[in-house]
Amino acid sequence: MFASEAYPGSAGWVMARLDALAAFTDEPGRITRLAFSPSLDSANAELIGWMRAAGMTARIDAAGNVVGRYEGLQPDRPALLLGSHLDTVRNGGRYDGALGVVAALAVVERLAKAGERLPFAIEIVAFADEEGVRFGGTVLGSWALAGRIPEGWRERVDGDGVRAEDAVRAFGVDPDEVPAASRAADPPFAYVELHIEQGPILEQENCGLGIVTAIAGASRLLVTVAGQAGHAGTVPMALRRDALVAASECVLAVDRLSRDKGAVGTVGHLRVEPDAVNVIPGRVRFSVDIRSGDDAERKILLAEIRKAFDAIAVARGVGLAVEITSDTSAVPCAPVVVEAIGDVLADMGLPRLELASGAGHDGIAISSIAPIGMIFLRCVGGVSHDPAEAVGVDDVALGIEALERVCRRLGETSTCL
Ligand SMILES: [Zn+2]
Incomplete structure (x- = not known):
């Protein structure tokens, strides 16, 4: 299926999987995977298959998020959480969200192929409901994982008059069980997300990667x-x-x-x-x-x-x-994660470019249970939420490399362990 890939966990491997995910859509000819939609269900199933092939355990949690786990040498230690989201806006692009999930999978794929385990588990999450377009705001996803379920979410209604609680039920999620998705009592020691910038600064500065200091x-x-x-x-x-x-x-x-x-x-x-x-x-x-x-x-x-x-x-x-x-309010990224990313970019010989994220992200919710950080990846023309979204394969290679190094670095430096 992925004949063109160079090797497992490479940028080409990631690009091929992002192309494969783009085929899961509820609007033929476009990429539309709204929260709790049939196409998101199919994309999740594909992702779970990839996770298991990489030696991870994988499941859909009580709020409809995909959670995969690559066990560490010390199973009792808190896990490092990587990920992003697989839902999209209507007529969106193939990189916003999905890139962060598949790049994280590439990191695990590399470790698995080398027969290596880190001291701690790596968990990868694909949040179910980041874009917030279906119900006029995010209803579950990362908020449920953080144990902070938005009040009144069940009664929110989408454009077709479908109530959120009926939508999640059709997705296989029991509305009464959603609180069980909370990781507040068992938090990861950090959360790191690779995401396209959704802006033009990295391109303008001729930088492939940037360090997010805060979500505006x-x-x-x-x-x-x-x-x-x-x-x-x-x-x-x-x-x-x-x-x-x-x-x-x-x-x-x-x-x-x-x-x-x-x-x-x-x-x-x-x-x-x-x-x-x-x-x-x-x-x-x-x-x-x-x-x-x-x-x-x-x-x-x-x-x-x-x-x-x-x-x-x-x-x-x-x-x-x-x-x-x-x-x-703005959500600052945790200094421990910002520094780890900065150290890694320096080790890779890349410039240290810091920027705030103007768009909201799942990290806002996760920041209430764990230190968070984000790496931005240059996108062509700063375009996002559009079929014209594009990234360079060389930047994706840098992104995977940086993410893998950040995992190792955080394991060494995190005071949360
Ligand atoms: Zn996104």
């Missing part, structure tokens, strides 16, 4: 601007209270202030009412997403943005209301 915190706002609708032809410009013009100034303010702060600010969804060509917009609603690896910086930026919005509202004679719809 995010504030989301829903802003409503209320002006005065009226006939486009009859209200003089001087008397207008145009909600869209005011909102446009707000969009520019978000962009300018975020740039000034070195943070990331985005206006996404924007709705204009009435939706007509000959009426002055009377009401506009838009979302703002602000992210930073530094919580204090994000709070200052948020305050500046709100102040700018208020000034714009006064100047334009419109009403303006801001609702904060979510607010999550």
Whole structure:
């Protein structure tokens, strides 16, 4: 099946398996593997087969995650957890998530082929529900493994009206048994994830790999601007209270202030009412997403943005209301893992490039039970969540090498053992 592979655990071996996983989709011609979907079930079954072939025990846990274990020389020691997720967004790419799972498998494959075991077990997890697209937010997966199941998850409904608890049941997961997936009482000594960067920095800096220092915190706002609708032809410009013009100034303010702060600010969804060509917009609603690896910086930026919005509202004679719809803190990566990755990159003769992850990851949940760290891998054009996602095979080779070395390094240096 994988005739082109150079040797087990190589970058070519990983790329061939990522191509194989891409065939598991619920939308022909695209890669769509939503949480608890039939295609994810099939991909999981394939992964479990690969894990067993590599000498691991493998199972689906009580929350629908795949968990494989390559036993260590001292079975009583806490395990090192590697992994990522196999679910995707709709019409996603073949590397976001899957790369981290298969690269971890390559590390175990290499150890197994060499007949080597580390002092501790390596466990590989493929989280079931990272992307959060099906139920409007992550419902299980890494949160269940961390013993922190989101409240009200059962009642969440997907776009087809399927309740989350029915979706997991159809997936073979008993909703009542989900808490049994918790590893809070038996935590790994560290969690390390290799993931595509989902951004352009590594490419710009000409680096194959980067060290993630933190997973950014995010504030989301829903802003409503209320002006005065009226006939486009009859209200003089001087008397207008145009909600869209005011909102446009707000969009520019978000962009300018975020740039000034070195943070990331985005206006996404924007709705204009009435939706007509000959009426002055009377009401506009838009979302703002602000992210930073530094919580204090994000709070200052948020305050500046709100102040700018208020000034714009006064100047334009419109009403303006801001609702904060979510607010999550940044999650720093553990210094012990960051240092281990830094040491490994130095040993490999690679530059030490540190960056924050703007996107959320399973590590946010796992950080509550174990020190976490992430290695980012350069992706072409910074593109993710898209069929155009691409990585270089040489970078994948570096990623596998780094991950294997980090396993050994953490075994030597971790104070958690
Ligand atoms: Zn991902």
